[in-house]
Amino acid sequence: TLNGSFGAAVVADGTGILLNNEMDDFTQKPGVPNLYGLVQGEANAIVPKKTPLSSMSPTIVARDGKPFMVIGSPGGSRIITITLEAIVNVVDHGMNIQEAIDAPRIHHQWLPDTVYIEPFGLSPDTEKLLAS
Incomplete structure (x- = not known):
C-alpha cells in the first residue's frame, strides 16, 4: 500500500515498482497528527519487529x-x-x-x-x- 502520492517516491531498480512509505502508519510523535491528520498514541510507536496499526479489513x-x-x-x-x-x-x-x-x-x-x-x-x- 502507498501512503501519499507515489509512496516513498522511489522506484525499485529494474522493476518499475514504487516503494511504499508505510512507516507513516506508525506514530512518529504521540499526539501529533500524521500525513492524513490522524492522531495516534504511544501504543503505535515505532519499535523493532513491530507492524504498524492498519485499517485493512478483508x-x-x-x-x-x-x-x-x-x-x-x-x-x-x-x-x-x-x-x-x-x-x-x-x-x-x-x-x-x-x-x-x-x-x-x-x-x-x-x-x-x-x-x-x-x-x-x-x-x-x-x-x-x-x-x-
Whole structure:
C-alpha cells in the first residue's frame, strides 16, 4: 500500500515498482497528527519487529454457514467504515453490491473529532440535529 502520492517516491531498480512509505502508519510523535491528520498514541510507536496499526479489513460474510459476500476496500483510515457500511447496505437494506458501494458514506475518525459526510449522506435536517 502507498501512503501519499507515489509512496516513498522511489522506484525499485529494474522493476518499475514504487516503494511504499508505510512507516507513516506508525506514530512518529504521540499526539501529533500524521500525513492524513490522524492522531495516534504511544501504543503505535515505532519499535523493532513491530507492524504498524492498519485499517485493512478483508472480510467474509457468511449466511447459513456459507460464504455470502467477500468484501474489502481501499481508503486508509476510512476502510473499516467503508466496509461496514457496504455490508449493512447489502444485508440490512437489501441493496445490491453496486448500490452499496455507490451509496454516500459517513465517517468519524475519533481523533481528530470530526465527522465526514459525503454529499447527500444525510438529509439537511438530520445534519442540523446532529450538530446541535
